[in-house]
Amino acid sequence: MQQNVSLKPYNTFGIDVDAEYFTALHNISQLPALSAAGITRHVLGGGSNILLTGPVKGIVIHNQLKGITVEKEDIDYMWLRAQSGELWHDVVMYAIEAGLGGIENLALIPGTVGAAPIQNIGAYGVEVKDTIETVDAWLWDEQKVQTFTNTECCFGYRDSVFKHSLKDKTLITAVVFKLSKHPVYNTSYGAISDELASLGVTEPTVKAIAHAVMNIRRSKLPDPKVIGNAGSFFKNPTIPTTQYETLLVHHPDMPHYAVSPGQVKVPAGWLIERCGWKGYKKGFIGVHARQALVLVNYGNARGVDIWQLSGEIVASVHERFGIELEREVGVW
Ligand SMILES: Cc1cc2nc3c(=O)[nH]c(=O)nc-3n(C[C@H](O)[C@H](O)[C@H](O)COP(=O)(O)OP(=O)(O)OC[C@H]3O[C@@H](n4cnc5c(N)ncnc54)[C@H](O)[C@@H]3O)c2cc1C
Incomplete structure (x- = not known):
């Protein structure tokens, strides 16, 4: 087990924060000891669906179970x-x-x-x-x-x-x-x-x-090795067909696809783009220029700043369309 390990190489956003403790899991025989450790556990895979907003307390278990x-x-x-x-x-x-x-x-x-x-x-x-x-x-x-x-x-x-x-x-x-x-x-x-x-x-x-x-x-999609990102930051929202039909009056080109009777899905990327966020850049954080669903780290971004940007996007989509976006990426 190592102490104070930078997680920068272990998350595709490339956020540089430390894990208090860090260990690699190679065999399930290690699990009973980790269960008994009595500290908060965080299971880490490829780090491609998480946003690190600060130093990680407890132990990060880097999964290396192979076969x-x-x-x-x-x-x-x-x-x-x-x-x-x-x-x-x-x-x-x-x-x-x-x-x-x-x-x-x-x-x-x-x-x-x-x-x-x-x-x-x-x-x-x-x-x-x-x-x-x-x-x-x-x-x-x-x-x-x-x-x-x-x-x-x-x-x-x-x-x-x-x-x-x-x-x-x-x-x-x-x-x-x-x-x-x-x-x-x-x-x-x-x-x-x-x-x-x-x-x-x-x-x-x-x-x-x-x-x-x-x-x-x-x-x-941007390659995380070149620009830090975690793929789609938001899920595509599902809304009632009646709400969609009301929105069509002012937004006749709004795309959709049916998911179940009375429900349609609307592409979150379209909503975000229409709110003017596509290509947004401030310091090291931004919204990708070709894919509005993808938030990016252009260098030394902090996770909290990306999180705050995601909140501003949620608020502006809600204000314009009355639709609540849900984040797909998890936060640690
Ligand atoms: C460029 C890019 C493109 C992407 N495209 C897609 C796409 O097309 N479709 C899609 O669905 N996703 C996509 N993603 C998101 C991501 O790749 C997936 O969600 C992937 O499954 C995350 O795997 P991971 O090992 O990196 O998980 P991590 O980010 O390491 O972990 C994600 C969450 O799962 C938990 N976890 C991880 N492994 C375990 C385990 N073994 N046991 C218990 N908990 C665990 C972690 O604690 C964390 O909460 C994309 C991401 C990127 C960066």
């Missing part, structure tokens, strides 16, 4: 067990090389396997929940690993039980994914079909789709 194995297979599916410290993109690559379908649209999402179920990562019309069979999690209080079924994870849009009743109560140790040997491709979302066409692909494969997604993501 991908085939749990079982039948004629239609293969079940892959990935340890939670594996990089998510490496699991996508493993699946693609094996010709397995289900997660190819989620290529290049940063972070670890263990964090993927927490916010039910999603992109290009696919959510990880549709491939998760079970999640193994160490329960800090009970000091044992419990297996949660997909239903028990209570997945929702960027949401799961691990953000609610199990928040801070577990360390996810492994996830089992059920992947298809006969993939059904989802190319209708975003620019995937256009990108496939420009790559000269006429017969999609999981590999071709993943490469198309990777090309699109690289062209649209």
Whole structure:
């Protein structure tokens, strides 16, 4: 265990604050001692969905649990067990090389396997929940690993039980994914079909789709190694259809997509852009010039300043549209 460790290399925003204590988790046999340690615990994966607003009290546990194995297979599916410290993109690559379908649209999402179920990562019309069979999690209080079924994870849009009743109560140790040997491709979302066409692909494969997604993501999203960020800072808000129809009177070009009867989702990026924030820059903080959903650190930003900027954005969207934005990024 180390003391007073800078977390700058461990969060994609690149915020420079210290952890009081820091340790790497390589084996679940370390967990009982960490459970008994009697200090506040913070589980750290790739640090790509957190904003550090000050020195972190207690112990930061950097997840390095590694391994991908085939749990079982039948004629239609293969079940892959990935340890939670594996990089998510490496699991996508493993699946693609094996010709397995289900997660190819989620290529290049940063972070670890263990964090993927927490916010039910999603992109290009696919959510990880549709491939998760079970999640193994160490329960800090009970000091044992419990297996949660997909239903028990209570997945929702960027949401799961691990953000609610199990928040801070577990360390996810492994996830089992059920992947298809006969993939059904989802190319209708975003620019995937256009990108496939420009790559000269006429017969999609999981590999071709993943490469198309990777090309699109690289062209649209800032690379955290170049500009600190945590991807989309806000969720896309869901509002009643009646509210949407009222808003259309003054904002006839407001985009939307139906989510359930009587409810529509509105792109948060569009709302933020319309409030004039796209490309905003003040000192080291800002809103990305090409993607209004992404808040950025241009150098030595403080987490509290980014947090305050996010609050100003929430307030201005509320004032103009009467819609309350919810933050997707967690705060430590
Ligand atoms: C450039 C960029 C693009 C992105 N694009 C997308 C996207 O398209 N779709 C999307 O959904 N997300 C996206 N994200 C957000 C992020 O990649 C995901 O939320 C990812 O799952 C976070 O993983 P992580 O390991 O970095 O989590 P961290 O940031 O390390 O942790 C996030 C939270 O989960 C907790 N946690 C982490 N691991 C565990 C564990 N094993 N057990 C218990 N708790 C744990 C942490 O304590 C923390 O509260 C993007 C981020 C960036 C920087």
